[in-house]
């Protein structure tokens with residue numbers, strides 16, 4: 072990205088919807104493997120990966136005035152106010168220079184979803200949903216060893232509750248619009264990615280067809 076003026080120009084074009092931005096929401100329970108598979112998708116399909124949780128953790132590290140509030144919310148498995156998360160996502164989208172994004176772990180609730188669509192004007196191409204049992208997710212989280220303050224059994228239980236009560240309704244909303252692509256995330260990592268490839272290869276060929284038709 073070049074000068075501040077160029078960045079501002081891109082911001083308005085993206086957010087006013089003049090420039091086509093492709094967004095895939097990557098949703099699923101804590102530990103279902105979203106981050107792991109997003110790295111594979113980035114490598115093969117050129118998307119930019121934006122993990123809302125990673126952006127919030129970076130905000131804590133940056134010494135931001137919201138840092139303590141965010142840290143407390145994450146420790147409790149609670150959902151950070153949407154204006155904070157949306158601002159971080161907007162900035163990351165605009166600074167990336169890319170036009171296709173995997174938004175991982177957001178929207179977390181219906182209010183997040185409605186606010187994101189209202190503020191950015193972006194609706195997702197589809198939702199990639201990682202379906203996995205709590206038993207398997209718990210095993211993965213307790214074995215993750217990345218030093219996360221929320222990878223302990225007490226917080227994990229809270230995160231599961233928030234996921235079922237607040238996040239699954241977002242998936243149901245997009246299901247009612249026929250936008251959910253469900254993945255069996257309990258399979259081994261390479262097998263999950265084989266299933267994901269089928270989805271992203273068909274998206275890539277759809278985009279190619281559109282380019283040919285419109286040129």
Ligand SMILES: Nc1ncnc2c1ncn2[C@@H]1O[C@H](COP(=O)(O)OP(=O)(O)OP(=O)(O)O)[C@@H](O)[C@H]1O
Nearest residue numbers: 100101102103104105106107211215256258259260
């Ligand atoms: N299909 C899989 N089978 C076994 N282990 C997996 C699989 N996918 C990911 N893992 C492992 O499980 C742990 C959690 O994976 P990951 O961080 O990708 O999950 P996540 O959905 O991003 O979790 P969170 O919502 O907490 O950020 C990691 O240690 C990862 O290596």
Ligand SMILES: O=c1ccn([C@@H]2O[C@H](COP(=O)(O)O)[C@@H](O)[C@H]2O)c(=O)[nH]1
Nearest residue numbers: 123124144145148149150151176177179
């Ligand atoms: O949109 C979001 C995303 C995340 N959070 C908070 O961060 C943690 C960890 O998120 P991961 O996706 O597992 O990395 C989550 O439990 C929330 O506390 C959020 O508030 N909003």
Ligand SMILES: [Mg+2]
Nearest residue numbers: 105106122124
């Ligand atoms: Mg993750």
